[in-house]
Amino acid sequence: EDKVVQSPLSLVVHEGDTVTLNCSYEVTNFRSLLWYKQEKKAPTFLFMLTSSGIEKKSGRLSSILDKKELFSILNITATQTGDSAVYLCAVDGTSGSRLTFGEGTQLTVNP
């Protein structure tokens, strides 16, 4: 069974801090790893990673995948209060034809 473990489960920082969120996984027939941001409602897509070592970047957010060590990190630099959300990591493996989600990291950015 595919498995995704995220750490930390919660994180409280001050505006301007840099944070690193971790995601480790076990999956049969890896296809991709995805990061989502969930505020009050539905998860919204951030990144999809398929290849090791290639950084995906969008503004202050960036993510990288290590397929050998089976983990990914999501970095957020110069955090803002609007970054406060639950960040979900999911893996897509071909064996189950589904996305398997981690428990999420609750990030709180205080002014």
Place this chain on the structure above:
Amino acid sequence: DTAVSQTPKYLVTQMGNDKSIKCEQNLGHDTMYWYKQDSKKFLKIMFSYNNKELIINETVPNRFSPKSPDKAHLNLHINSLELGDSAVYFCASSQAPSRRHEQFFGPGTRLTVL
């Protein structure tokens, strides 16, 4: 226009009741999903339909029954509601099962069972 919509957004009901949640997508997608997100934020797949056919059926109680009258709709009916059913239920859709990494999520239905 909302891509994936769910009704109702909030549902408060007593134990033992039967309730339904509706989901509609206007994206022309073939595949739809139901997820349950508990208080710990774990998002777990429950069911998936492709072109009205069930393709994923996770280990959920028989009290949960999905119905897909057409490709654009996937409803979830729950019989004999229990306290543990309290959660947020998300509907999602993708173009095809192989495009599951590009899922669009609905706004969620918060179910509270008293």
